[in-house]
Amino acid sequence: MPKSVRILWLWITTSFRAAPWLMTISTVLVAARAITAPAQTYGVSRLVQGIASEQSGTIALGVAIIVGGLAVSFLADGLGTPLQDTAQERMAGRVHADLLDVTTGIPGLSHHERPDVADRLELVRERAWRMGVGAEVLLWAFATVTNTVTVLTLLGSVHPVLLVLPLLGGVRIWSAYLSSTRQQKAWEDSMPQERLVERLIEVAKDPRTGLEVRVFGLGKVLLDKIFALQTERFERRVAAARWGGKVDGAVRLVFGLAYAAAIVWVVARARNGYASAGDVVLVLLLAPQVDQMTGGIAQNVYWVGEVVRSFSRYDWLREYAKQNAWRSSRTPAPVRISDGIELRDVGFSYPGSESAVLSGIDLKVPAGTAVALVGENGAGKTTLVKLLARMYDPTSGRILVDGEDLATIQPDAWRSQLSAGFQDFVKFEFTAREVVGIGDLERAGDEDAVLAAVARGDAESVVAGLPRGLDSQLGKKFTDGVELSGGQWQRLALARAFMRERPLLLLLDEPTAALDPEAEHRLYEQYAEAAKIAAAETGGITVLVSHRFSTVRMADLIVVMHRGRVEEFGTHEDLLTAGGRYAELFELQARAYR
Numbered sequence: 001m002p003k004s005v006r007i008l009w010l011w012i013t014t015s016f017r018a019a020p021w022l023m024t025i026s027t028v029l030v031a032a033r034a035i036t037a038p039a040q041t042y043g044v045s046r047l048v049q050g051i052a053s054e055q056s057g058t059i060a061l062g063v064a065i066i067v068g069g070l071a072v073s074f075l076a077d078g079l080g081t082p083l084q085d086t087a088q089e090r091m092a093g094r095v096h097a098d099l100l101d102v103t104t105g106i107p108g109l110s111h112h113e114r115p116d117v118a119d120r121l122e123l124v125r126e127r128a129w130r131m132g133v134g135a136e137v138l139l140w141a142f143a144t145v146t147n148t149v150t151v152l153t154l155l156g157s158v159h160p161v162l163l164v165l166p167l168l169g170g171v172r173i174w175s176a177y178l179s180s181t182r183q184q185k186a187w188e189d190s191m192p193q194e195r196l197v198e199r200l201i202e203v204a205k206d207p208r209t210g211l212e213v214r215v216f217g218l219g220k221v222l223l224d225k226i227f228a229l230q231t232e233r234f235e236r237r238v239a240a241a242r243w244g245g246k247v248d249g250a251v252r253l254v255f256g257l258a259y260a261a262a263i264v265w266v267v268a269r270a271r272n273g274y275a276s277a278g279d280v281v282l283v284l285l286l287a288p289q290v291d292q293m294t295g296g297i298a299q300n301v302y303w304v305g306e307v308v309r310s311f312s313r314y315d316w317l318r319e320y321a322k323q324n325a326w327r328s329s330r331t332p333a334p335v336r337i338s339d340g341i342e343l344r345d346v347g348f349s350y351p352g353s354e355s356a357v358l359s360g361i362d363l364k365v366p367a368g369t370a371v372a373l374v375g376e377n378g379a380g381k382t383t384l385v386k387l388l389a390r391m392y393d394p395t396s397g398r399i400l401v402d403g404e405d406l407a408t409i410q411p412d413a414w415r416s417q418l419s420a421g422f423q424d425f426v427k428f429e430f431t432a433r434e435v436v437g438i439g440d441l442e443r444a445g446d447e448d449a450v451l452a453a454v455a456r457g458d459a460e461s462v463v464a465g466l467p468r469g470l471d472s473q474l475g476k477k478f479t480d481g482v483e484l485s486g487g488q489w490q491r492l493a494l495a496r497a498f499m500r501e502r503p504l505l506l507l508l509d510e511p512t513a514a515l516d517p518e519a520e521h522r523l524y525e526q527y528a529e530a531a532k533i534a535a536a537e538t539g540g541i542t543v544l545v546s547h548r549f550s551t552v553r554m555a556d557l558i559v560v561m562h563r564g565r566v567e568e569f570g571t572h573e574d575l576l577t578a579g580g581r582y583a584e585l586f587e588l589q590a591r592a593y594r
């Protein structure tokens, strides 16, 4: 299907899917309403013609058309507006639901990382409401087409030369279109600045950044930068609007002069007996209608353009989602791991970046083991964790789960077998019960399961301190919401990670960084016992990232990463004996604690 047809089809089907009956009735009503005005004009011309030529039949026809038109317009106006408003609301809801459906359906994270994709995504979201007005604009467009055809037929019936007038109106519409696309381009060109301004405003006003903003005196710097960016953005847009104003003014002037000439011409023809009195009345009365019609189209062409552009972006997003849906990954996820997870010559660069973050990683993690990843900041530990959760596919090499390439395993099914806790966990501002429970949606309502996870995450004291226990609303945004400390939030996030009792892969990426070393040590000791029992049943693997060697040493295997490569691999004892980087770092940290 050609792209333009696909977009038009998407627009029409989305509108009718949003409100099938309302849209059907509204379409009939707007069509009837669109014919009314020109039809009544025709009725008046028949009436005048009938009076002039003393034909009672023509007079009766004229009166009947005028009265019929009045009845239709009363009905259509009375019913149309509330119906269209409701259709409009439904459409706005539909569009937002569809957008969410498409974006959350993309299994990977690449679309967040590539600036070009992120810009377009932002534009789709920001302009989504313009798709939302699509139902109204669609009805309006349909009404305009019906109206135009009726007016053209009437003008053509007087003399085909008069069809030049709507043609000139077409030039006016064209100039409006040019001006709107120019304004649109100015808008899109300034999108990166707009995103930057939004981020800077967020940084300036967010209470979480407020502390550092004040300590480093960043307020003025931020404001200056925001102001400079906004001025630049504003100037671009004003220049585009000015250009449109000039072109539109000139075209309107030409159109007005042409219409005046047409009226003079028809009157002259009537005086010479080539046109009837009814014809003169028709042209005279149609003049404001043609002007209104083309003016209306010129004004609304912007909206048609906006809706088409928004649907075209939405179409792009749907195509992007389709191409990135990993549809070829159809293998069901395993229910247990019997051999292990193996990385073969894995290399990775973030989307849109050339530099390799991971390279040549060869690693075998046997089923049922707990493996710790250590290494300096930026060594690639989190990246490796993200690849295991299949947020991205490796750029080169393969990750095998019991010999099955992870890239062929159905992504949602794989993730349903994972659990994870991160250092930069999300502070979901829900009730405490939900904050923990969503770690395993199927059991989120199971009180015992939530309490057990709370105990595993060592978060009992956090829940005990809440005014309404598990049912307490968390987060400052709510009037009765309780704000927690970083460590308390982290314990709940950890409890969430422990909701799934037997994950095949538990990813713990510094989820205890906000806890003190002893609390972290105690927690892992407690966890290790339970994990061993679960691992024996399912072969589940725990991957743990930590900078604390007291925790790391509890792991069955330790992977030392350095600049995106695996430098050492073995048990704590092996690595100490080897006397390499691990032994050195361990000694350094141990000395600091002595």
Ligand SMILES: Nc1ncnc2c1ncn2[C@@H]1O[C@H](COP(=O)(O)OP(=O)(O)OP(=O)(O)O)[C@@H](O)[C@H]1O
Pocket: 113, 350, 353, 357, 375, 376, 377, 378, 379, 380, 381, 382, 383, 384
């Ligand atoms: N989204 C991203 N886009 C581009 N580069 C990234 C992205 N995330 C991380 N990187 C880069 O990848 C490298 C490895 O980062 P990663 O977060 O995996 O390191 P890490 O070992 O977990 O570090 P830390 O101990 O500080 O958490 C870093 O050089 C970082 O700059």
